[in-house]
Amino acid sequence: MNVGKKIGCIIVLYNPNMSMLFTILNEISNQVSKIYIVDNSTVDHFLDFSSYSNVVFEKLGNNIGIASAQNMGLNFFKDYEHILFLDQDSIPPRNLVSTLLENYLFLLNKNIDVGAVGPRPFNRGENKKYEGIIKKGKKLYNNITEVGELISSSSLIAVETFNKVGLLEDGLFIDAVDHEWCWRAKAVGNYRFFIIEDVLLSHQLGEGDKNFLGMKIHIPAPIRTYYQFRNYIKLLDRSYVPFYWKFSNGIKYFIKYFYYPVFVNNGKKYVEYMNRGISDGFKDKDGSI
Numbered sequence: 001m002n003v004g005k006k007i008g009c010i011i012v013l014y015n016p017n018m019s020m021l022f023t024i025l026n027e028i029s030n031q032v033s034k035i036y037i038v039d040n041s042t043v044d045h046f047l048d049f050s051s052y053s054n055v056v057f058e059k060l061g062n063n064i065g066i067a068s069a070q071n072m073g074l075n076f077f078k079d080y081e082h083i084l085f086l087d088q089d090s091i092p093p094r095n096l097v098s099t100l101l102e103n104y105l106f107l108l109n110k111n112i113d114v115g116a117v118g119p120r121p122f123n124r125g126e127n128k129k130y131e132g133i134i135k136k137g138k139k140l141y142n143n144i145t146e147v148g149e150l151i152s153s154s155s156l157i158a159v160e161t162f163n164k165v166g167l168l169e170d171g172l173f174i175d176a177v178d179h180e181w182c183w184r185a186k187a188v189g190n191y192r193f194f195i196i197e198d199v200l201l202s203h204q205l206g207e208g209d210k211n212f213l214g215m216k217i218h219i220p221a222p223i224r225t226y227y228q229f230r231n232y233i234k235l236l237d238r239s240y241v242p243f244y245w246k247f248s249n250g251i252k253y254f255i256k257y258f259y260y261p262v263f264v265n266n267g268k269k270y271v272e273y274m275n276r277g278i279s280d281g282f283k284d285k286d287g288s289i
Contacts, residue, residue, distance in 0.1 A: 006080040006095060007021060007032045007156075010073030012066050013039045016048075016088040024091055027054060031097040032084060036076050040070040065173035075165055080159055085178075085271070087153035091202040093119075099199040103144060107194060115165075115182060118155040119201040120145075129200070129289040135244055137195065143263030145195045148242060149182035154201045171286030175227040176235060179245070187240035212230025222269040225260070226277040226289050228251060249257055 009032040013021070034054045039047070041061040042230060049055040058072065070085065077083055082104075084097060094120060104117045122129050131137075137147040155178070165185040167175050185191040220228070232249055235241045257274055261267035276289070 007084060007101070008069055008077035008080040009035045009075070009084045009086055010077070011035060011037045011088060012069040012073075013041055014063065015041045015043050018045070019159045020091075021088055022219060023086070024086065025055070025175055026047075027092050027094060028086060028096070029030055029054060029086075031092070031094070034077075035079070036073045038072050040064060040066070040069050049176045055116075055144060063288065065170065066152075066219075067168040067172055067174070067177045067186055068170045070177075071167045073171065073273060074159075074162055077167060083157050083159060083162070085152040085155050085157075087203075089203070090121075090153045091149070093199060093201070096199055096201070097156070100154075102195045103194070104158075105154055107144070113189060113191050114148050115161060115185045115189075115193045116155045116157040116160075117194045117196055117197050118150040118153075119199040120195050120197050121151065121153075122200040122201045123203060140194065143196060143198045145197060147195055148186075149174050149179040150193050150195070152178035153203065156211060159190075161185065161191065165191070172231050173286075173288055175224070177229045180241070183240050183242065222266060222273050223289065225256070226273040226280075228278075229274050229277030230281040230285065233278060234284060258263065 011024070029052050032054070034056065035052070037049070037055060037057045039057070039059045042063055042207065047059075049057050056076070059068070074083065081082055082101070097286075100117050100119070107114045107117070107138070120129055133139065135148055138147040140146045150255070165181065165188050168181050172180060175280075182191075182193055220270055232253055236246055260270035264270060280289075
């Protein structure tokens with residue numbers, strides 16, 4: 001790809017699979033100007049990026065949360081034109097950046113205030129596309145679907161947009177960070193968000209999924225439920241957070257509250273974290289547990 005436009009890529013690590021990480025770097029290193037890697041890992045590992053001329057590596061030694069780590073990258077790339085976020089478990093296709101940028105510029109030329117564009121996530125484990133259950137989005141063009149929010153992984157965003165909307169919310173730490181920013185961007189500048197259907201992102205979610213009453217219930221690590229429940233409570237009273245998200249997640253978390261302790265190993269630990277998350281949510285607690 002001709003990277004005439006300065007595009008920075010931000011990857012946040014947390015105890016990554018090394019083989020997967022280097023697979024991702026091999027795919028993305030020629031698509032962007034520079035890659036800024038922030039390592040939130042809590043375990044020591046040796047990482048050698050010397051074979052990549054455009055990688056900057058920041059080892060933190062502790063977990064500051066995905067929002068703060070991504071904000072470090074945004075500050076690093078403040079003089080660039082666009083940012084691409086990547087997860088440590090999402091494999092980008094070789095046409096990712098060129099296709100996203102082409103469609104981003106196409107939408108701008110249609111006088112649309114573009115907040116971000118992203119690929120269609122594709123579950124490589126189940127060999128199917130991820131689509132919203134309640135909000136599937138609206139087909140704007142044959143290959144472009146407008147949605148209310150995007151996951152951060154592989155989303156392309158103009159640096160200028162962050163200057164207007166602000167950075168990611170550090171206090172949320174991990175869950176709902178990307179969605180909160182999208183909703184805030186819509187409230188601040190009526191920015192809109194799009195999935196580009198002809199580029200697929202190989203992603204793996206829900207390796208711990210279980211079926212319950214016809215629904216798939218994702219089984220996270222117990223501590224993750226703390227952030228899910230806490231941040232849900234924190235976002236409930238914000239007017240710019242859409243009602244459908246509050247309603248659907250309210251039902252989902254209600255089910256999970258009773259499902260985890262009965263059907264999941266170490267259920268008592270889940271209850272402890274969920275209760276603490278609910279309590280800290282009402283206290284509007286920020287940051288890590």
